[in-house]
Amino acid sequence: MRHTISVLVENKPGVLARIAGLFSARGYNIASLAVSETLDPTISYMTMVVEAEDEKILEQIKKQLNKLIDVISITDFTKKEHVDRELILVKVNYSAKEKANLEKVLKKFVAKIVRHSTDTAIIEAVGDQNQIKQLLENLNQFGIKELVRSGRLAVA
Amino acid sequence: MKLNGAQILLESLKCEGVEVMFGYPGGVVLPIFDKLYDCPIRFILTRHEQGAAHAAEGYARATGKVGVCLATSGPGATNLTTGIANAYMDSIPLVAITGQVKTNLIGNDAFQEADVTGVTRPITKHNYLVKNVKDLARIIREAFHIASTGRPGPVVIDLPVDVQLQEIEFIWPEAVNLRGYKPTYAGHPGQIKKAAKAISESRKPIIYVGGGAITSGADKEIKKLAEKIEAPVTMTLMGLGAFPMTHELSLGMLGMHGTAYANHATMESDLIIAIGARFDDRVTGRIDNFAPNAKVIHIDIDPTSISKNVEADIPIVGDAKNILQELLGMVKKPNTAEWLKTVNHWKKQYPLKYKDDGKIKPQYVIEQIYEATKGEAIICTEVGQNQMWSCQWYKHTQPRHWISSGGLGTMGFGFPAAIGAKVGCPGKIVFDIAGDGSIQMNIQELATAVAEKIHVKVAILNNGYLGMVRQWQELFYKKRYSFTKLYNPDFVKLAESYGAAGIKVNKKEEVRPAIEKALSTENVVFMDFHIEEEENVFPMVPAGEAINRMIGGMA
Numbered sequence: 001m002r003h004t005i006s007v008l009v010e011n012k013p014g015v016l017a018r019i020a021g022l023f024s025a026r027g028y029n030i031a032s033l034a035v036s037e038t039l040d041p042t043i044s045y046m047t048m049v050v051e052a053e054d055e056k057i058l059e060q061i062k063k064q065l066n067k068l069i070d071v072i073s074i075t076d077f078t079k080k081e082h083v084d085r086e087l088i089l090v091k092v093n094y095s096a097k098e099k100a101n102l103e104k105v106l107k108k109f110v111a112k113i114v115r116h117s118t119d120t121a122i123i124e125a126v127g128d129q130n131q132i133k134q135l136l137e138n139l140n141q142f143g144i145k146e147l148v149r150s151g152r153l154a155v156a
Numbered sequence: 157m158k159l160n161g162a163q164i165l166l167e168s169l170k171c172e173g174v175e176v177m178f179g180y181p182g183g184v185v186l187p188i189f190d191k192l193y194d195c196p197i198r199f200i201l202t203r204h205e206q207g208a209a210h211a212a213e214g215y216a217r218a219t220g221k222v223g224v225c226l227a228t229s230g231p232g233a234t235n236l237t238t239g240i241a242n243a244y245m246d247s248i249p250l251v252a253i254t255g256q257v258k259t260n261l262i263g264n265d266a267f268q269e270a271d272v273t274g275v276t277r278p279i280t281k282h283n284y285l286v287k288n289v290k291d292l293a294r295i296i297r298e299a300f301h302i303a304s305t306g307r308p309g310p311v312v313i314d315l316p317v318d319v320q321l322q323e324i325e326f327i328w329p330e331a332v333n334l335r336g337y338k339p340t341y342a343g344h345p346g347q348i349k350k351a352a353k354a355i356s357e358s359r360k361p362i363i364y365v366g367g368g369a370i371t372s373g374a375d376k377e378i379k380k381l382a383e384k385i386e387a388p389v390t391m392t393l394m395g396l397g398a399f400p401m402t403h404e405l406s407l408g409m410l411g412m413h414g415t416a417y418a419n420h421a422t423m424e425s426d427l428i429i430a431i432g433a434r435f436d437d438r439v440t441g442r443i444d445n446f447a448p449n450a451k452v453i454h455i456d457i458d459p460t461s462i463s464k465n466v467e468a469d470i471p472i473v474g475d476a477k478n479i480l481q482e483l484l485g486m487v488k489k490p491n492t493a494e495w496l497k498t499v500n501h502w503k504k505q506y507p508l509k510y511k512d513d514g515k516i517k518p519q520y521v522i523e524q525i526y527e528a529t530k531g532e533a534i535i536c537t538e539v540g541q542n543q544m545w546s547c548q549w550y551k552h553t554q555p556r557h558w559i560s561s562g563g564l565g566t567m568g569f570g571f572p573a574a575i576g577a578k579v580g581c582p583g584k585i586v587f588d589i590a591g592d593g594s595i596q597m598n599i600q601e602l603a604t605a606v607a608e609k610i611h612v613k614v615a616i617l618n619n620g621y622l623g624m625v626r627q628w629q630e631l632f633y634k635k636r637y638s639f640t641k642l643y644n645p646d647f648v649k650l651a652e653s654y655g656a657a658g659i660k661v662n663k664k665e666e667v668r669p670a671i672e673k674a675l676s677t678e679n680v681v682f683m684d685f686h687i688e689e690e691e692n693v694f695p696m697v698p699a700g701e702a703i704n705r706m707i708g709g710m711a
Contacts, residue, residue, distance in 0.1 A: 013285075025278050069337045
């Protein structure tokens with residue numbers, strides 16, 4: 001099962017390596033990771049999506065993260081009311097003939113064409129995991145050439 | 157007054173109360189060694205950096221203070237890593253200082269460069285690369301704080317040579333401010349109350365003590381608890397000395413080479429009171445079969461140790477000594493009379509034993525060391541059969557008198573650790589009980605011990621084999637002794653060539669006189685006991701078995 005957790009860390013060199021090492025040393029996988037500075041430039045905010053087969057592994061992940069000196073605090077969103085969003089950029093096949101069709105699909109989402117050439121269009125979209133999934137399913141009919149995802153961001 | 161980085165390092169170590177450090181010089185630590193030349197901190201030159209790390213660990217284990225070691229960049233630092241990993245596994249407070257190439261060369265594959273913070277990240281509690289001298293005093297302050305508090309462990313400070321030469325005003329920071337590091341010392345009162353209730357309701361409790369009890373200094377509280385609730389006490393390898401093995405409630409060590417009665421009692425218990433222990437695989441054996449009817453109270457300062465291997469019913473995070481003091485005030489004595497009767501029956505039925513057939517038995521040698529030193533010596537060991545026999549046959553009665561590599565199982569640990577322990581406790585008799593294989597892994601430290609007049613006594617249980625591996629080959633690999641028969645030097649001549657004393661012992665009746673002679677000799681002494689070659693450590697739980705499924709003819 002996938003769990004979303006956020007980690008406040010010291011904004012220092014090597015911190016990401018410590019966190020990555022904690023996962024790799026135990027054979028745990030990070031499904032997505034987004035890191036950036038907070039308003040306080042000495043602190044970074046990480047949103048991680050982790051795969052944990054059971055509660056016990058999730059507990060260990062949280063405890064091990066907490067044990068790192070550079071980790072200030074952790075929030076587990078698993079059983080917590082929260083908002084999560086992901087930004088994606090999708091390159092799809094495009095033609096003048098399909099334009100209206102594509103725009104009709106995009107209208108149903110927080111999505112827009114940010115650039116297009118005669119044969120491809122780049123779409124920017126934001127949404128929760130379900131919305132992103134549905135959008136991608138809808139875009140399949142046009143032919144997806146490339147997909148880039150920001151990783152999940154979450155806040156409670 | 158402005159000081160350079162090397163001076164700030166040494167001044168900071170003085171502020172931390174460091175009296176001794178172990179290490180080895182090299183190119184990029186020359187500025188530090190230049191300042192060490194007239195520094196009051198005792199510097200002990202080992203003959204290999206691994207020896208320096210283990211000596212610092214032995215010092216820390218014997219004294220409870222932070223051990224300090226120093227090495228140059230690249231190979232100097234990588235040679236420390238076994239010691240650092242050992243300290244990490246056994247929660248030993250250690251600060252390792254490594255030189256690093258100039259900051260502008262880092263990452264350039266410079267001469268003697270290694271990514272030391274990268275290499276040591278998974279084997280340290282924390283590590284630092286100092287890129288500016290203005291951070292140095294703060295980093296040293298933090299390093300000692302991190303190494304010695306909470307669950308202790310090693311901290312590496314990687315110090316580039318140009319930072320050692322940068323000058324700045326030396327200001328020792330008043331306080332440590334680490335917002336991400338606040339270890340819990342006080343146990344949760346509600347949890348302690350629950351534990352007291354569970355103890356009062358139990359009928360077959362067992363106290364299971366690990367190295368955390370030694371770190372916490374909880375030995376007196378453990379004794380009080382055991383006597384108050386009349387519960388038997390078993391210890392892990394790291395916990396030996398936390399409760400006297402001479403006490404009638406002691407069951408000695410549990411686990412793979414534990415006593416049969418400790419293992420039976422653990423398996424049959426209805427309540428395990430775990431104190432600073434982590435249910436390591438050598439203790440639990442087959443985990444799904446471990447103590448099936450027991451509730452678990454788990455006291456540990458490290459939350460990650462709790463419910464990692466065995467699910468805790470009543471976890472209590474905090475310092476063992478604090479928690480036990482609280483618990484002692486609340487706990488009511490359960491009725492354990494029947495239980496103690498059963499446990500004592502197991503003790504009588506399955507005692508530790510060995511066949512005394514006139515040859516030199518390693519168990520006999522250890523018993524004689526115990527008697528000759530009246531149990532007052534600090535006992536260090538190597539790893540393998542020598543270590544397990546030392547757990548079983550020396551009656552450990554005091555904390556910080558037993559120093560052995562538990563988690564990592566590092567051959568070559570004991571001799572340099574004994575040197576460090578003796579430096580920390582010069583008034584104590586310090587033994588290294590070794591095997592003929594292990595002793596050769598850091599034998600170069602003979603020069604250190606002799607040159608520095610650190611008079612440790614080394615008892616080599618010489619069976620001409622890598623004995624523990626040979627034992628497994630005998631029992632599980634059809635006696636195919638693949639690469640375990642050793643060609644050995646003459647240990648007596650070898651010791652003598654370094655200026656140490658050597659005693660060869662070939663007969664049982666020579667054992668005690670040899671030990672007495674070693675004790676009265678004002679020198680480093682190697683005792684070369686030619687023991688029975690194929691003696692095994694029993695009882696033994698085969699890997700992956702439940703711990704009451706022992707072999708060795710006694711269970």
